[in-house]
Ligand code: C2E
Ligand code: MG
């Protein structure tokens with residue numbers, strides 16, 4: 073598929089004011105100001121796009137298109153994350169169901185949606201099953217990404233609901249692996265689908281032997297638990313080659329594609345079909 077420049081855009085602007093974002097996020101949903109981008113997840117062996125991750129943006133009326141670092145923290149503080157996650161779940165399932173209708177086999181098999189820690193503390197079974205039912209997306213096409221940064225109590229509390237969704241066919245992956253302090257027993261207790269190795273380790277793995285060792289250790293651990301391994305933040309051919317040598321099967325990052333609008337994703341998929 074198309075390769076994109078590997079330069080990482082560094083946001084020059086600070087988070088918008090807490091008050092503005094916290095009041096605004098609820099209003100943003102009501103005024104339809106949130107947007108979703110989709111970043112391809114590629115199978116390293118044949119470069120096929122097997123999944124896309126939905127990533128939220130806020131098209132702010134005055135500040136322009138905002139990335140999550142500028143409003144999610146305020147959303148957490150204001151208690152708006154369950155609302156945001158519900159919106160993303162429905163909209164992303166709807167987009168990918170439509171993509172599957174229009175592109176058929178050229179559509180990615182899986183859709184990854186991030187669930188925040190506050191949402192994990194709620195009855196999230198309902199928004200997940202409602203989104204699937206209303207959009208017609210088959211449960212096995214949906215994968216929930218849980219940040220490893222979520223604390224163990226939250227993850228433990230969420231485990232029965234996650235297990236219920238897994239039994240319906242939904243996949244569950246641990247995101248940002250290596251950044252949190254997840255009790256390793258959690259990895260074996262829940263029938264997880266996979267892990268995503270945090271991009272900080274991928275960024276450092278060619279120059280810092282410790283980062284390299286962590287990526288290798290997480291990959292071996294995941295494989296011995298029969299979990300799929302996806303490396304995030306892959307920006308260069310050299311990183312990709314090193315990950316392939318370690319046995320990592322899936323990759324996501326600017327080396328393949330940045331987060332894309334639905335229209336650009338559709339065009340990219342059609343061009344490489
Ligand atoms: P994440 O789930 O780990 O998502 C991956 C992040 O890495 C995305 O940042 C993506 O744009 C960025 N990324 C992708 N490829 C590369 C690369 O090659 N190099 C680098 N340096 N970065 C890359 P983004 O979109 O800014 O999202 C940041 C975080 O915000 C996400 O991390 C996730 O934790 C959260 N987030 C984003 N969208 C949602 C959402 O819809 N719901 C929830 N609950 N959280 C979200
Ligand atoms: Mg994620």
Ligand code: MG
Nearest residue numbers: 247248268304
């Ligand atoms: Mg991540």
